[in-house]
Amino acid sequence: MPRQPRQHIAQLYPEVAVAGSLQAAMQAELDHAGYSLTASLTSSPGWWDCATRVGDNRRHVTTVAGSEQRWFTMEFWERGVCMAHGKTADLAGSAGAIGLWQTGSRLRELQAAWSFVRFGELAEAYERGDPVETQWNLHRQTRAPHIDHALIEAAYAQPRLRMLFPYTSHESLHLSRCTRFPFTRDIPGITPLADGTYRVTWPKRRSHLGHANTPSEAVDLVVRHLPDGCRPAVDATALELDDPDSTSEPS
Structure with a gap:
């Protein structure tokens, strides 16, 4: 019935x-x-x-x-x-x-x-095919309490990171080589800690990569561990990228 x-x-x-x-x-x-x-x-x-x-x-x-x-x-x-x-x-x-x-x-x-x-403006940026800069601008302009503005500015100032797609999760800053979900997870993420320092981790397993005293130090650590041949974020999901390991992280 x-x-x-x-x-x-x-x-x-x-x-x-x-x-x-x-x-x-x-x-x-x-x-x-x-x-x-x-x-x-x-x-x-x-x-x-x-x-x-x-x-x-x-x-x-x-x-x-x-x-x-x-x-x-x-x-x-x-x-x-x-x-x-x-x-x-x-x-x-x-x-x-x-x-x-x-x-x-x-x-x-x-x-x-x-x-x-x-x-919103991000949706229109997706429609135009160029959401990366708009996403960075939204993060830089927001007053949301979970956004660490010093960290965002330090990452944006680094050209090799500025070309990637930023997103936040549980106060951590993550970067993706694609602009659509699911995002790639082969780039280290940065988490602000209560004592003003930063923890850098591989996002997939949340395994520890390093500790930094300042946003710049954390950003430098991420840059040193970017995937080989890392290029500007593309309009795709991680599953659509040609790289079969795009959702994995280095061992």
Whole structure:
């Protein structure tokens, strides 16, 4: 016997409850709009009635129904990057935005058609094919407390690191030879410590490489351990790079 959608789904989304799940309701809307697309379940089993995914590994959209208010919350992805997001109370509008994105629309075209869609300058930089400098600028300009600005500036001042794609994780600075997730993990990362010093580690195993007293010393240690022939970050995921060891680190 089919499972019944949970009570909040029935209350806030009667059309979803009638269809049996958001997946089924979204499929009906896509079919009605004339899009040859398939709505699938997401990877979260607990969201079987309130979430759906449309697309493939190149482009996809995830949609989740809110539990307290009627909102279809959406994320628009392209090759490992969340390019845009938005929310709407209109299921048909959600399906329309999905259909337009999956047929290859650009960001401004998508927003012009569906005003609830939002995106930032980094997404547009990805669309242009040059996100590295924009990502560095965002890190240099942010006032987020987990960003060590002295470290960011020291890394940016080094040309061999400035050509790589920076990202942060748990207050650590990492650098990638590609601009899309999953990132390469064969370049040492730098973690600021509470005493004002820095720990340099290989990210994949978090194995210790060295300790530095200043940001410049930490950056110099990373430069000395860059992979052979390290070049500017490319518009790819680590899995798309030609190097089969791109997600590994030196032994």
